[in-house]
Amino acid sequence: MIRQMELVEKIRAYDPDADEDALNRAYVYAMQKHGAQKRASGDPYFSHPVEVAYKLTQYRLDTASIITALLHDTVEDTDATLDEIESLFGGEIRMLVDGVTKLNRLEIKSESSKQAENFRKLVVAMAQDLRVLMVKLADRLHNMETLHYIPKPEKRQRIARETLEIYAALAERIGMRRMKEELQDLAFKELFPEARESILTRLEFLRKQGQSQVQRVEEILYELANGGGLTGLKIYGREKKPYSIWKKMEAKGVTFEQLADIVGFRIITGSVGECYAILGLIHEKYHTIPGHFKDYISTPKVNGYQSIHTAVIGPQQQRIEVQIRTEEMHEIAEYGIAAHWGYKQRQDHEVSTSGKQYRWVRELLEILEQSEGAEEFLEHTKLEMYHDQVFAFTPKGDIIALPRGSTPVDFAFAVHSGVGFTCVGAKVNGRIVPLKHTLKNGDQVEIITAKTQTPSPTWERFVVTGKARSEIRRYMREQQRTEYITLGKAILAKTFKQEGHDLTEKMLEPALAVFKKKETDDLYAEVGEGLINRNQVYDAVFHTRKSESAGVKNPFTAANLKKKQKKAVPMPIRGLIPGMAIHFAGCCHPIPGDKIVGIVATGKGVTIHTMDCDTLENYADAPEKWLDVAWDAQNQDDLFVGRVKVSLSHETAALASVANVIAKDGGNISNLKILNRSSDFFDLMIDVEVKNSRHLQNIISSLRAKDVVQAVDRV
Numbered sequence: 001m002i003r004q005m006e007l008v009e010k011i012r013a014y015d016p017d018a019d020e021d022a023l024n025r026a027y028v029y030a031m032q033k034h035g036a037q038k039r040a041s042g043d044p045y046f047s048h049p050v051e052v053a054y055k056l057t058q059y060r061l062d063t064a065s066i067i068t069a070l071l072h073d074t075v076e077d078t079d080a081t082l083d084e085i086e087s088l089f090g091g092e093i094r095m096l097v098d099g100v101t102k103l104n105r106l107e108i109k110s111e112s113s114k115q116a117e118n119f120r121k122l123v124v125a126m127a128q129d130l131r132v133l134m135v136k137l138a139d140r141l142h143n144m145e146t147l148h149y150i151p152k153p154e155k156r157q158r159i160a161r162e163t164l165e166i167y168a169a170l171a172e173r174i175g176m177r178r179m180k181e182e183l184q185d186l187a188f189k190e191l192f193p194e195a196r197e198s199i200l201t202r203l204e205f206l207r208k209q210g211q212s213q214v215q216r217v218e219e220i221l222y223e224l225a226n227g228g229g230l231t232g233l234k235i236y237g238r239e240k241k242p243y244s245i246w247k248k249m250e251a252k253g254v255t256f257e258q259l260a261d262i263v264g265f266r267i268i269t270g271s272v273g274e275c276y277a278i279l280g281l282i283h284e285k286y287h288t289i290p291g292h293f294k295d296y297i298s299t300p301k302v303n304g305y306q307s308i309h310t311a312v313i314g315p316q317q318q319r320i321e322v323q324i325r326t327e328e329m330h331e332i333a334e335y336g337i338a339a340h341w342g343y344k345q346r347q348d349h350e351v352s353t354s355g356k357q358y359r360w361v362r363e364l365l366e367i368l369e370q371s372e373g374a375e376e377f378l379e380h381t382k383l384e385m386y387h388d389q390v391f392a393f394t395p396k397g398d399i400i401a402l403p404r405g406s407t408p409v410d411f412a413f414a415v416h417s418g419v420g421f422t423c424v425g426a427k428v429n430g431r432i433v434p435l436k437h438t439l440k441n442g443d444q445v446e447i448i449t450a451k452t453q454t455p456s457p458t459w460e461r462f463v464v465t466g467k468a469r470s471e472i473r474r475y476m477r478e479q480q481r482t483e484y485i486t487l488g489k490a491i492l493a494k495t496f497k498q499e500g501h502d503l504t505e506k507m508l509e510p511a512l513a514v515f516k517k518k519e520t521d522d523l524y525a526e527v528g529e530g531l532i533n534r535n536q537v538y539d540a541v542f543h544t545r546k547s548e549s550a551g552v553k554n555p556f557t558a559a560n561l562k563k564k565q566k567k568a569v570p571m572p573i574r575g576l577i578p579g580m581a582i583h584f585a586g587c588c589h590p591i592p593g594d595k596i597v598g599i600v601a602t603g604k605g606v607t608i609h610t611m612d613c614d615t616l617e618n619y620a621d622a623p624e625k626w627l628d629v630a631w632d633a634q635n636q637d638d639l640f641v642g643r644v645k646v647s648l649s650h651e652t653a654a655l656a657s658v659a660n661v662i663a664k665d666g667g668n669i670s671n672l673k674i675l676n677r678s679s680d681f682f683d684l685m686i687d688v689e690v691k692n693s694r695h696l697q698n699i700i701s702s703l704r705a706k707d708v709v710q711a712v713d714r715v
Contacts, residue, residue, distance in 0.1 A: 007054060011023065011063065022063060025088070026070045029070075029071070033078040033079070039149070040146070041149040045073075049069060049071070051142045052070075053069035065135060068093060068100060068132075068135050069139070071085060072139060075097060082097065096135065099132035100139065137183075140183065144160070145186065159190075160191050163187040164184060164188075168184045171183060173302075175335075175336030177333055178334055178335070184244075194661060195705035196243075196246070198256075198705040199705055200242055201707075206262060217237065217320060218235050218237060218265070220314075224278075225281065230278055233278065237263045239262065240264065246701055250697060253700075253713070255711065256705065268326070268330050269325070269326055274326075283312070286313055288310060295308055296309070301401070303336065305329075307323050307324065308323070308324040308325070309321070309323055390439055390440060390441045390443075393444045394415065406463075406464045407437060407464065408437060409468055410439075410463050410467075411426070411445045412468075414465065414468075422449040423448070427446040454475070455476070458628070484525040484528030486524075487528035488527035488529075492537060495537075495538055508537070510541050511537045583607045584608050588613035589643045591642050592631045592640065592693065593631070593692040593694055594611075595610065596611060597611055597629065598626070598628075598629040599616070599625050599626065600625045608629065642689075642693075642696040643688075645685055645711075647711040658686075658709065661703055662686075662688055662699055665698055666695065667690050667699050670688070670689050671687035672686050673686075
């Protein structure tokens with residue numbers, strides 16, 4: 001454990017004006033409060049906040065951030081209060097500690113709700129000050145380093161998945177590459193240990209075989225730079241991380257051996273001019289690979305990242321990837337937001353989120369305002385953070401950064417919510433395109449609007465950004481509520497009229513108290529939706545038993561008022577009439593996450609196919625049989641069969657290895673067929689029960705990482 005003086009000296013090494021007294025008081029206060037508490041590892045609990053503080057010193061954070069790290073668990077896990085912290089350390093520290101503290105005092109029913117509520121609070125806090133996020137990331141990193149001490153595997157998996165989906169994505173958004181890679185690797189180790197171990201083994205083998213080759217490429221690049229009059233450059237080869245390799249295998253659908261860019265080369269220059277000079281020399285000598293040149297110096301990423309990326313057919317006809325940047329750009333690429341801060345030049349230490357590179361924080365706040373609950377907010381946020389980006393331009397030349405796969409509707413909502421709501425069409429590079437058109441890097445987009453236009457429910461099926469989806473859902477909720485209110489009011493007016501009464505809002509006051517509604521519109525909406533029976537409302541107003549005579553239970557018994565309504569099990573497909581028979585096609589095996597279409601067959605109901613299924617060609621001349629359908633996102637518990645074809649080396653325990661990978665990734669083999677066999681290879685057809693297409697893709701990626709697997713493809 002880091003001692004008090006070591007920590008203070010580490011901070012004073014980069015910030016001589018650090019408040020040493022406050023640091024010492026925070027260290028002692030946290031140590032006293034945590035007292036004899038132990039972590040799951042058996043270490044003193046106080047070792048955790050000290051480690052978190054030490055990690056932040058590596059990013060040269062200010063005194064307030066380090067003090068927050070030391071105190072971040074005191075309010076949650078000891079008898080310390082925020083008022084006490086404010087009296088001892090000031091209002092700034094109180095705000096930061098409160099932002100990092102979990103919502104342990106809220107009575108939240110499920111783990112997913114708890115996760116969502118914690119994240120909602122974190123977003124609100126980091127919108128005030130991004131140092132909250134820095135402390136939270138360091139806290140999560142140390143927790144991941146000690147994750148193996150948690151005895152329950154399902155809890156470890158949940159924490160690792162949350163780290164991968166949320167915290168690593170947040171680290172990337174603020175440009176902290178090192179932090180992101182550490183979080184990803186630790187989560188990868190827990191979620192896919194065999195795949196990671198297999199990749200590490202192969203990397204070690206390549207390292208021994210190709211070390212001289214990497215040095216040779218470095219020497220050639222140095223010779224090239226010196227020949228062009230460029231001196232003082234730093235050039236080195238950098239091995240990609242296991243998780244990055246796994247994601248690339250997954251995205252490209254290839255095995256480890258088929259990847260040509262395991263090692264990338266980085267060139268650090270003294271100026272922007274030198275960046276373009278060395279780029280020119282490389283492109284002059286070697287053939288470039290089309291589609292792999294990206295200039296993030298002239299068009300930086302939203303997190304401030306700047307660099308030139310290119311790929312060429314280099315020495316010995318080998319493909320090599322090269323990144324070129326200045327020393328300052330390299331600092332920002334490694335340390336992200338921390339590299340921007342100059343504490344001694346700032347009068348107040350609050351880290352603003354008003355800059356263009358932190359626009360995404362403000363967009364998360366907008367999504368929070370539009371989302372119905374914390375879990376929906378978390379869903380939209382994952383959409384917002386979890387994609388590579390494309391850069392599109394407005395007609396005036398302003399850059400709009402969007403996730404890959406975005407459409408003109410996403411672009412419209414990114415410009416302004418009002419533009420999104422009134423969007424009727426779009427021109428991309430001067431040509432009219434459908435609203436579901438996928439935007440590419442460099443597209444110039446002009447949105448055509450009309451005052452009478454309103455969002456279409458079908459937009460939700462193809463938009464990619466969390467902001468667009470949350471705005472569309474909010475509008476649909478408001479429209480649906482208006483319809484329910486109108487319907488509910490008409491139902492109650494008719495019911496009261498049949499009994500000889502004219503309905504008035506004053507008359508409904510007793511019912512508002514019984515059903516715990518603030519306004520009559522709330523009551524009308526639930527009657528219109530069918531959640532409250534019309535006769536129950538009549539009973540509440542006139543104290544009769546009309547609901548019982550109508551076959552409805554009396555709502556005024558204590559047991560009945562407390563009883564929750566059970567939701568009906570939802571259909572897995574949206575866009576169908578309830579009760580309609582559905583079948584999943586055996587030719588393409590659609591699973592949640594696939595784009596799908598329904599085909600009506602007389603006497604059989606609807607058969608669900610994937611959009612790229614070859615069988616659909618048989619129905620090209622029968623458009624009346626096609627139905628526009630989509631998966632129901634709420635139906636998460638069902639299992640679906642995905643089919644994969646595996647080419648396997650004919651080795652001892654090869655089949656057992658495949659079965660073990662599928663089982664460890666949460667899949668279940670429901671059928672297996674040998675298609676072809678030879679002395680060297682076996683071809684297998686395997687049916688695997690999975691939750692969705694993402695789940696199946698994870699299994700395929702894990703299989704590709706095994707050395708006995710030659711090829712895996714979804715059928």
